[in-house]
Amino acid sequence: TIVVVCAIGWASYRNLSSGITTSQALADEPPSPGTDQNILIMGLDIRRDQQGRELPQDVYDALHAGDENSGEDDSDVLMVLHVPGKGGAITAISIPRDDYVDLPGCPTSNCRGKVKHAYSLAYEHVIERGGSGDAQGGARKANARDAATREQRAREAGRKAEITTVRRFLQIPIDHFIEVSLVAFFQIARVVEPITVCLDHDTSDPYYSGADFQKGVQEIDASQAMAFVRQRRDVNDEWFTDLDRTRRQQAFIASLVTALRHRAVLTNPGVLHHLLDVVKQNVAVDAGFDLAGFLQKANAISGTPLVLYTLPVIDFTQIADGQNVNMIDVPTLRSIVHHLIGGDSRGTAPPSSVSALADGATTTQTTAPGIVLNVVNAAGREGLAASLEKALATGKLTKGKASTAASTTAKSTILYGPGAQAAAAALGDELDLTATASKTLAPNTVQLTAGTDFRADDYLDDNGSEPSATPTTTVTTVAATPTGNVMPSPTNLTRMSANNVPCVK
Incomplete structure (x- = not known):
């Protein structure tokens, strides 16, 4: 108005x-x-x-x-x-x-x-x-x-x-x-x-x-x-x-x-x-x-x-x-x-490509081969780590360990070990996060910690489960x-x- x-x-x-x-x-x-x-x-x-x-x-x-x-x-x-x-x-x-x-x-x-x-x-x-x-x-x-x-x-x-x-x-x-x-x-x-x-x-x-x-x-x-x-x-x-x-x-x-x-x-x-x-x-x-x-x-x-x-x-x-x-x-x-x-x-x-991109599907990352992705759920959202592994470990990233933190964390982070900088940076670009080098992570390893600020709705439906790859509801325009x-x-x-x-x- x-x-x-x-x-x-x-x-x-x-x-x-x-x-x-x-x-x-x-x-x-x-x-x-x-x-x-x-x-x-x-x-x-x-x-x-x-x-x-x-x-x-x-x-x-x-x-x-x-x-x-x-x-x-x-x-x-x-x-x-x-x-x-x-x-x-x-x-x-x-x-x-x-x-x-x-x-x-x-x-x-x-x-x-x-x-x-x-x-x-x-x-x-x-x-x-x-x-x-x-x-x-x-x-x-x-x-x-x-x-x-x-x-x-x-x-x-x-x-x-x-x-x-x-x-x-x-x-x-x-x-x-x-x-x-x-x-x-x-x-x-x-x-x-x-x-x-x-x-x-x-x-x-x-x-x-x-x-x-x-x-x-x-x-x-x-x-x-x-x-x-x-x-x-x-x-x-x-x-x-x-x-x-x-x-x-x-x-x-x-x-x-x-x-x-x-x-x-x-x-x-x-x-x-x-x-x-x-x-x-x-x-x-x-x-x-x-x-x-x-x-x-x-x-x-x-x-x-x-x-x-x-x-x-x-x-x-x-x-x-x-x-x-x-x-x-x-x-x-x-x-x-x-x-x-x-x-x-x-x-x-x-x-023509809306459905796949709208529902959390990811594109293939051009990263070095053999990079392991570990995900830590510190958001307090049930099933989030496993859903993130499935959604993000595609292309050159391979599935690692999905775990749940003992307590929630406010801020999401990406850490990477030797040899994994390019993969971590690509993941950071996708998730709007900054990747940081870690002296404790194993070589060729990326660790994503999803905090309470993480956009979990991209990967979970309202029941806490992984969303389907396409819209799940038929909607009529009236x-x-x-x-x-x-x-x-x-x-x-x-x-x-x-x-x-x-x-x-």
Whole structure:
């Protein structure tokens, strides 16, 4: 939404980049090899501004979202925006926020949880430790300057964690990111209200979002828009799920795009000025993102179709700690995403080879013969060492010993003995790890120790066993809008066009 808004107003405001918050969170991330771009959009469940300050009370009242302490500080909206370098339809892929995944490098002993929590775990870790790496001080006890600095450090940690989690989860490069706060969403809606939306049936959620809407096409104000996109329960429909909430957000984006394209809002300098002020106050982007150039390009292709997808889940379940999560088929989701965005932006083969590359299959390594690979499971994931041996000991690497460490280790490592440097370096390139020489390992031996930061989902399914070489779930693509009494199932991949106002559940 932010991107589209700014793109349309680009011709009037060329100084957008000045004053916007920039981040180094993507400094070490590998980009797409071609001209395509993958942009991760993160919508934060944080009820404070960029400096960690409280918002005005009237904003909290309108948000239906409690006070400054009510949010979970996580990335409540996750969307990968794929922009083809050579033109064509722009694809937006929504990741359900409760998908149960590995959280690489998380600051807790259990690095597995909801995909949205990658941000909040890293964020809260910095806040609780005072933001400087020491154990002194608590959240928001320093003066205003220190609080603002700590807030930015915490958000930077959250950005890095979320980007890494999504990149490894879907096995795609992330070229840029846009971070949007909850209040930005509200303020944009306030500037362009009323907004036309359409619902398939009467709906009400008096407990969480405050939503109360009638069936059919209707115009809503900014406060109602927040309830529209945040609804996750319906007293009239026990089958209303969090994926329906995701499709509400997509429908709102489609409605907003339609309004901006067809109403005089776009030619009103005062309105555009307010929109750009919202961006500067409530949005962060990576420092390498030429936002001005991107928006100029986006403006040139503003008539290009935008297609929005929501990834499917297998089931909704409750895990041991009481959390309600989405159980997913990781290889299948990767295959879907790789097919949707094509080979150019993945840094892999074209779609005809997607299945093998999406499911953890490895390429033959050009290493010296007779190199033994030993794997130590220090991640606390059952069966991981054996699965890694089977997956990685291919070509010139031969299977060695698979073992389990006495305790978990946070950081994964690769060690090598004499004669095994090339093999270890090749393995390190594949796993994004640095290989280190060891004086204790036998010649022609490589030892991989998989810690809790290791992307185990690449090699294990959700039951802790080795994933199949091809997607294990048959997925049907359906329209995101209901047809008669037929509603999208959580197990469906749903598709929505942003060319009009869609009527959703």
